[in-house]
Amino acid sequence: MWKLLIAEDEPTIRKGLKYAANWEDYSIHVIDEAEDGEIALEMAIEKRPNILFVDINMPFLNGLELIKQLRHHLPDSIFIVISGYDEFGYAQQAIKMEVFDYLLKPVNKVELEKTVKRATEQLERDSKRKQRELQLDDNKQLLKEKFLQNWSQGQIVNEEVNKQYQLLDFNLGPKIGMSIFKVIREIDENGADQNWSDVLIAFSLKNIINDILKPHSDKELFEDKFGNIVVLTPNIEMEQLMARNREIKEYAEKFLGKVIICVENILHEHLEIPTQYNSLKEEIQSFKGLSPMVILAKDYIDQHYYEHTLSLQRVANMVQVSPTYLSKQIKNELGVSFINYLTKVRINKALMLIKDPYLKVYEVADLVGYSTQHYFCNAFKKVIGISPRDYRSGVRSYD
Structure with missing residues (x-):
């Protein structure tokens, strides 16, 4: 059912509009009546009618001002102006506000019913259009996901990629x-x-x-x-x-x-x-085959590398084993010592961050868990073979 709100200050006319037709024949339910513009504004915001009969000359807030304020709250609602003023100025303002129709008092019953019938047909078309748009959006999202799945696995050549990339509005x-x-x-x-x-x-x-x-x-x-x-x-x-x-x-x-x-x-x-x-x-798959204890330790290091106080003791406490036992298991399963793995993680993160030209070297050092730039630069050069500044300058000797 479509919801109708009648905003009219004259009780006789208000009652006449309410009973002018059997509105249920048009799938319309009269949800309320308002005797002035301010009451109509509150009712409309709260009850969100689909159709509004609006009188021009109402106390506190006239019909045109009411429509203007409600446009923001009810962008899809239909406004039918009912006025005792046969003046071009009012009609012109109403047209600018995109009202559905402008009827003069006394309202002709046949004309009112025709207008309301057109209004419900318009609401039905709008409703179906929105449903189609929602279905298209859902389908488009599914197409995007399928495209990304196939593309990431190398199943689409670059020429087709660019075509689909534009077609799907990435x-x-x-x-x-x-x-x-x-x-x-x-x-x-x-x-x-x-x-x-x-x-x-x-x-x-x-x-x-x-x-x-x-x-x-x-x-x-x-x-x-x-x-x-x-x-x-x-x-x-x-x-x-x-x-x-x-x-x-x-x-x-x-x-x-x-x-x-x-x-x-x-x-x-x-x-x-x-x-x-x-x-x-491949980085994700490096966890495959590891024991639960080493998975937890590795994940904890991967996520807390930036903390200056990260230590073997702390990681061992987290997985609830002794530092000696954890160190041995890390070496057995990852092939490197705890400190070497931590250094590897920190330097790999630094390689990503250092590409940001707005970050200073000392800021990168702090972000990956080094308390001093000097300590960071030594570790970086030991792993990469060159200094952070040389790496940033474009020298790439990292294998």
Whole structure:
């Protein structure tokens, strides 16, 4: 049923409009009547009618001013002006406000019914159009996700990529943050035995990501064939991307009661998506085959590398084993010592951050967990072979 509100200050006319026709024949329900403009304004905002009969000359707030104020609140509603003024000026103002029709008092019953019939037909067309648009949006999103799945796996050539990229209205920009989130189902956080299905886990994680990344309206995300959630965030710096991903991970782990792995990087154009996806996917797969203890330790290091006080003792306390035993297991499963793995993680993060020309070297050092620039530069040169400044200048000797 369409909702009708009658705004008319004269009781006799108001009553006449209410009973002028059997409105239910037009699928209309008269929801209320208002005797002045201010009352009509409050009623309309609260009850959101689809059709309004509006008198021009009402106390406190005239009909034209009422329509003007309600346009913001009820953009899809139909306004039918009913006036005792046969003046061109009023009609001209009403036309500018895009009112549906302008009827003169005394209102002819046949003319009123014809106008209302046209109004309901217009509302029906608008409703169907909106439904089609929603269906198109849903279909478009599904097409986008399918395209990204196929493209990331190298199943689409570049010529077709550019064509589909424009056709599907991607708007990722020249600097794209790519993140991959993977839920480790086998490990429950804090002993929580949560029996989530794969579908529910993916659905919940997508909702959390969408909620936290709400400011990035042009973001895209899809689930790959391995159950990973891949997120493309436009116009974002590495530092901001890392912070957002930590927020997503912490919230999702608390909600799902599962360990979540996250890896990320920045792309400088959309054609890098398949290459970067494969690189990050391999990083995610490096967790495969590890014991739960080392997975927890590795994940903790990967997420807390930026803290200056991160130590073997602290990680061992977190996984509830002795430092000696953890050190031995890390060496056995990752092939490197705790300190070498931590250094590797910190320097890899530094390689991403140092590409940002607005970050000073000492700021990069602090962001990856080094208390002094000197200590950072020594570690960087030991791993990469050149200084951070030389690396930033364009020298690339990292294998």
